[in-house]
Amino acid sequence: MALTISCPNCGKRNGYEFRYGGEDKGPRPAEEGLTPQSWCDYVHMNNCVAGIQKEWWCHKNGCGAWFTIFRNTLTNLEVEEPEAKL
Amino acid sequence: MNRLTKLPTLRIDPSENRSLQYKGQTYQGVAGDTVATALYANGVRVFARSLKYHRPRGLYSLDGECSNTCMQVDDIPNVRTENTLLKNGMQVKDQNVKGSAEFDWMGFMDKLDCLMPAGFYYRTMHKPASLWPIAMKQVRNAAGLGKIAPDFRMKGDYTEIYPRAAVCVIGGGAAGMTAALAAAESGLRVVLLDARPWLGGCFDYRVSAYDQEKALYQRARELAKAVEATPNIRVFKHTAVVGVYNNNLITAFQVGGESDSFNERYLEIRATSVVVATGCIERPLLFENNERPGIMQVGCAHRLARTYGLLPGNQAVFSIGHDLGLEAAADLFDLGLQIACVADIRADGQDPQLLLALTKRNIPFLRGWVACEAHGSRQVEKVTLSTIDGSAKRQFGCDLLVASAGLTPITGPLTLAQAKLKYDMHTGYFLPVDLPAKTHIAGRLTGLQHALAIEASGRLAGLNAAADCGFDTAKSAAEAGQQLNALPGPERGTRLVSAPVKGRKSFICFDEDTTLKNIKQAIEMGFDVPELIKRFTSAGTGPGQGGIPGHNLPLLVSEYQARTGAKPIPTTVRPPLVPTFIATYAGANHDMCKRTPLHDLQKKAGGVFRRMGVWRRARYFSEDFSCREEILNVRNNVGLLDASTLGKFRIHGPDALKALQRVYVSNMAKVAEGRVKYSAMCNDDGCVIDDGVVVKLAENDYYFTTSTGRAGETVEWIRFHTRYDGWDFHLVNLTDAMGVINISGPNACKVLAKVADTDLANEAFPFSSYREFTIRKKIPVRAMRLGFVGELSYELHADASYMPALWQIIEEAGQEFGIRNFGVEAQNVLRLEKCHIILGQESEQRTNLLDLGLGFLWHRNKPDAKTVGAVALRQTEKDPGRFRLVGFKMEDPQRPPRDGSIIVDQRIRGYVCTARKSFTLNESVGLALVDAELAALGTRLEIFEDECNGKRLDARIVPMPFYDPQGERMKM
Amino acid sequence: MKEIQRQSPVQFKADAQKIAMRDNWPVVLEYSNEGRGPFVVDLTHKAKWDLQDKNLATHKPLGLDIPTLPGACAFQKSVLINRLNRTQCAIWHLLADAPALPGEPGYTDVTESTVLLALFGPNALAIAEKLTALDLMDPQKQTPFLLQGPFSHLPCQVVTLERGHGFDGGLLLTCSRGYARSMVHAILDAGAEFGLRPAGEQRFSAWASGLSGKPGSAQAPSVMHLVTTRENL
Structure with missing residues (x-):
């Protein structure tokens, strides 16, 4: 209820309009050299940062766009892109 | 009782009578009375009996800060009569009594208090264990407030509203009103909430001087008039704040007035900034x-x-x-x-x-x-x-x-907003520190008492709230700040916690009958933090939501513990801040569901509907839920099914094929003109999440279907799995745009031939192909020959608006053959006989493409496509210990196991996905997922059904499909 | 069987006085007892096109410009164009029959995908306020503007066409066709206290044609305060 998310098309909206798409882990790696362990890590392992993370959201009840935001997991509030990389 | 009718501060209209029924008599009240004041006017002094000790209770706060005056009104229990406006004819009853509130036979409980020390119910009545059921029954009869019948239904209108505001002001006293007026100067949208049916706060009823010219109550009314005349201030009266959430989301409940269409309604306000000016209640004397x-x-x-x-x-x-x-x-x-x-x-x-x-x-x-x-x-x-x-x-x-004893600030909304409360030595209050962003406080809540200071603090808060919304109020805020500083500041409060008494009958919480003595007992038992003591003694956990003990409990604990340097620690509150009806939370509560274009026609034809996901679908077409007639009619004749809920999509653009290759496991470049390609989508674990067919309409232009359950997520899924690629393709969701009729059965072609403007001979329109033509020269259809139910089938996709007409055309054409509808359950059995899977039934989270025997769909040689699921499938294809999908036949042809029954030997080896008695085969058959070790043909399976009392059912694995293994029927 | 006709998913329980046939659509032009507003009108028969392209600026449907920012709308001649996102816009033929769908692959005829309703007249926006938290009264927006979000708990496209005094005004609303009956039920229920009634296409055309080609008022709408209980009981 608390979280608001800024959709690039629709602006700031109630968090319940969106679906969470996980931490941003970059594009899928090339299959060359992938072990079951490393593939499973890409799909399922999360960094679980206690702080600001970049993550994907889909505006499923609105325009349907997929986009990333930065969110502080400690306050559960969206934040501006952080200057320093964590 | 005689009323003082000439007072200028009255909020009643003595000329308008209202009456209520209590104890078999009619009691007279007036318009504006609450149920409690009307009873009081008629001499009622004992309103209820307390929870544990059945002590007599009466009017204490006049704001419903405790359950003292909770009574049953019009069959609704636990109505706070102090907050409920009297409506003509209300039926009032006392509760929690044997006899009446005045003469309660349970009153003797008061003498037994020594048997009920703090937390006694945690420590007694459990040894011996056999005692507990008896004790529980007695406790239930003796304790608790109010009774309600299990089939009770709330009457009235409960609705919701979502007002938007730049500034939301909570509290309509002098501080709140001046804050609202100040914020409104900027032209911003302001919302003002007050829990009472009028604005005015602590000025409203007082005749002492505000200034040379007017009294406090006159000032209050003057401010209220100004507020209500300001077009950009919206006032919601009789509206109590219930919850406050991050980013200034505020929820509140409003009680409807006599001219409102609702009984109660839920407000949800997203504001940019908030002013909390909720004032004070009183701290009870112990x-x-x-x-x-x-x-x-x-x-x-x-x-x-x-x-x-x-x-x-x-x-x-x-x-x-x-x-x-x-x-x-x-x-x-x-x-x-x-x-x-x-x-x-x-x-x-x-x-x-x-x-x-x-x-x-x-x-x-x-x-x-x-x-x-x-x-x-x-x-x-x-x-x-x-x-x-x-x-x-x-x-x-x-x-x-x-x-x-003194005053207590109402800090509930601030605590919910995650402000921290800290004990202030001067005022004796728990004051908020670390206010959340864009939240301001004003008025008596901050310790101010002086009328002008209260107003000045309101104005300052309102201007600051407007500044949060981007308005430059720096100059006027500086002025307001100076004004405030020149006025008297927060006043010194009393710190006396209790009179010099032992406290055996000094009640710190009225709702839960918790005494001073109980608190001391809890501390002596080792509970050392107010929050724990609160829970252990249940002080503050009743309908009053902490209004009575909230301030006193931490003070008492701190005093009793006498730890050097330690300050009192307040207890927490959670939403709802005031007791609320569930009906108001439910609001209008419309069932928003989807209906196909054929809904009404199917209903008329005898369809029995069920909710399936978001859709209402016809599951059966008779009272016979085995669907025997429907099934045999499809096998031997011709039947009609509404398949409109199928997901349908158009994908177009230069990179459309790339997108299809990413999500489908097959080689989508091989979709031939006029042919239908069946494929599946997997997730990154290789587990099948959807299946469907793809048709090529033109270069870079495809039409594909998905299962009903996945239609809502398909666009999201495809976009998610291509989000890094920047491809140029576009998706259009046509799920609702087209309806689908499935005509199945050996006579299907004969029926369709009567109305279709095309050659339906097998050479012209073979199995697994796609054609576009018209029906009766009017209705364009996209037709596919598929075989889900294992008979000659045509799946016709047409504009949703033409569906009822199309249906009627086909029914008419089929009349000579005795065409009949069949529903989702019949379809379920028919496809089961063909061992065609339904995702979610024959698969679960861990089931991958190969487990289901669909490996033939997987085109391995497209690594550039990075097909979702390919990596996992490759990595696990040789893994032992996976499930396999098998078909089985029961030893007893009449006895299919229930769906979901487990397959066992010494341990669980799998489970039954779907099983039915097949009328076509005169056998009981089913599909199951079992350990690969047991998947060989001929293997005997033991099935353990829920509640079978150890008697297992026997089955044997047989070849799939059960019906028409050569697949000739579909290709007729 | 009778003549082949299309059927709207919206069937108001009201007496149709005048009906016209358009491309096999029986369009109700007028109901009896439409009242003086607010009104709800079924426009599902109106042609709607979806246009998606990597570079939308290269298209000029019916010779009209497509607005550039998501959420922006242009109501010109008889056509409303809504910009949905970077690569997609919706074209609704509100006041006249649509020409044939252009041949470019970017266009899809989505007339059938959604139910389209108009809600307008006195208190229309007060009715909407009971059904959605979307900020239709946002003073920073000029009509017409588009919001995509939940309306009665369903994902919808809401175009605010007009804002007048207080809560008067009007909007257009689409959601998946299958939800039509549920949505209409919810709207009629919310509108009951304001006297909402179904009306025919003529009522809509009379209102909307006055808005075509007009840029919205730049003023923030004056928000009428709703006094919800009587002051002097």
Whole structure:
């Protein structure tokens, strides 16, 4: 209820309009050299940062766009892109 | 009872009668009365009996801060009569009594308090264990407030509203009103909420001077008029804030007035900034029998007279700790109340004008004295006053004891907003520190008492709130700040926690009957933090939501523990801040569901509907839920099914094929013109999440279907899995745009041929192909020949708006063959006989493509596509210990196991996905997922059904499909 | 069987007085007892096109410009164009029959995908306020503007066409066709206290044609305060 998310098309909206798409882990790696362990890590392992993370959201009840935001997991509030990389 | 009808502060209309029924009699009240004040006007003093001890209880706060006056009104239990406006004809009953509130046979419980120390129910009645069911039954009968029948239904209109505001002001007293006016100067949208049915707060009922020209109540009305005349301030009265959430989301409940269309409604307000000006309630005074009927807080006594025209008693004693008590005493005296004595906890610090007022009226005044015991079995008759240290005592006869230790700020909304509360030594309040972003406080809540200071703080807060919304109010805010600083600041509060008593009958929480003694017991048992003590003794966890003990409990604990340097720690609150109806949370509660274009026609044809996901679908077409007739009709004749819920999509653009290759496991480049390609989508674990068919409409232009359950997520899924690629393709969701009719059965072609404008011969339109033509020269259709149910089938996709017409055309054409509808359950059995899977039924989270025997769909040689699922499939294809999908036949042809039954030997080896008695085969068959080890043909399976009492069912794995293994029927 | 006709998913329980046939759509032009507003009108028969392209600026449907920012709308001649996102816009033929769908692959005829309703007249926006938290009264927006979000708990496209005094005004609303009956039920229920009634296409055309080609008022709408309980009981 608390979280608001800024959709690039629709602006700031109630968090319940969106679906969470996980931490941003970059594009899928090339299959060359992938072990079951490393593939499973890409799909399922999360960094679980206690702080600001970049993550994907889909505006499923609105325009349907997929986009990333930065969110502080400690306050559960969206934040501006952080200057320093964590 | 005689009303004081000429007072200018009244909020009742004495000329308009309202009546209620209580104890078999009609009681008269007036418009504006609450149920409680109407009862009080008729001499009712004992309203209810308390939860544990069945002690008599009466009016105390007049704001419903405790359950003292909870009664049953019109079949609804636990109605807070102090907050409920009287409507003509209300039926009022007392609750939690054997007998009546006045004469409750359970009153003897009060003498048994030594058997019920703090937390006694955690520590008794469990040994021996056999005692507990008996004890529980007795406890249930004796405890609890209110009764309700399990089939009770709320009557009335409960709705919702979502007002938007730049600034939301909580509290419509002087501070809130000035804050709203200040914020509104900028033209911003302002919303103002107040829990009472009028604006005015603590000024509303007081005749003392605001300035040279007017009294406080006149100032309040002046402000209210200004507020209501301001077009960009929206006022919601009789609206209590229930929850406050991050990013200034506020929820509140509003009680409907006589001209409103709703009984109660839910408000959800997203504001940019918030001003909390909720004011104060009173801190209860703790002494022996401090909750007897006839004992009430200052505001309650004062407002009974000034707001409702009811003199609260005849002969009063006051035991107070702040100037409002002195003011009330003088004013009530002037209205006719006889006052035996005013005792003030404070040794000094009183407003000299107020002391003068008492002297002028010859009202005896005692400094540094406090009530220590109230006497009277059902109502107060006498009170013993004592010095603060207990060294001297005096007794006074009275029928009214006005008792109050001081004030308590209403910080609930701030606590919910995650502000921290810290004990302030000067005011004695728990004041908020670390306010959340864009939240401001004003008024008495901050410790201010002076009328002008209250207003100045409101104005400052309103201007700051407007600044949060981007308006430049720096200059006017600086001015307002200066004004505020020139006025008196927060006043010193009393810190007396209790009278000098042992506390056996000094109630710190009225709702839960928790006494001072109980608190000390809890501390001695080792509970050392107010939050724990609160939960262990249940103090503050009742309908009053902490209104009575919230401030006193931490003070008491701190005092009793006497730890050096330790400050009192407040307890927490959670939403809802006030008791609420579930009906209001439910609101309008419409069932938003999807219907196909054929819904009404199917209903008329006898369809029995069920909710399936978001859709309502016809599951059966008769009362026979085995669907025997429907099934055999499809096998031997021709049937009609509404398949409109299928997901349907158009994908187009230069990179459309790339996108399809990413999500489908097959080689989508091989979709031939005029042919239908069946494929599946997997997730990154290789597990099948969807299947469907793809048709190529033109270059870079495809039309594909998905399962009903996945239609809503398909676009999202495809976009998610291509989000890094920047491809140029576009998706259009046509799920609702087209309806689908499935005509299946050996006579399907004959029926369709009568109406289709095309050659339906097998050479012209073979199995697994796609054609576009018209029906009756009018309705364009996209047709596919597929075989889900294992018979000759045509799946016709047409504009949703043409569907009813199309249906009727086909039914008419099929009449000579006896065409019949079939529903989802019949389809389920038909496809089961063909061993065609339904995702979610024959698969679960861990089932991958290969487990289901669909490996033939997987095109391995497209690594550039990075097909979702390919990596996992490759990595796990040789893994042992996976499930396999198998078909089985029961030993007993009449006895299929229930769906979901487990397959066992010494341990669980799998489970039955779907099983049915097949009328076509005269066997009971099913599909199951079992350990690969057991998947060989001929293997015997033992099935354990729920509640089978150890008797297992026998089955054997047989080749798939069960029906028409050559697949000839579909290709006729 | 009778003549082949299309059927709207919206069937108001009201007496149709005048009906016209358009491309096999029986369009109700007028109902009896339409009242004086607010009104709800079924426009599902109106042609709607979806246009998606990597570079939308290269298209000029019916010779009209497509607005550039998501959420922006242009109501010109008889056509309303809504910009949905970077690569997609919706074209609704509100006041006249649509020409044939252009041949470019970017266009899809989505007339059938959604139910389209108009809600307008006195208190229309107060009705909407009971059904959605979307900020239709946002003073920073000029009509017409588009919001995509939940309306009665369903994902919808809401175009605010007009804002007048207080809560008067009007909007257009689409959601998946399958939800039509549920949505209409919810709207009629919310509108009951304001006297909402179904009306025919003529009522809509009379209102909407006055808005075509007009840029919205730049003023923040004056928000009428709703006094919800009587002051002097």
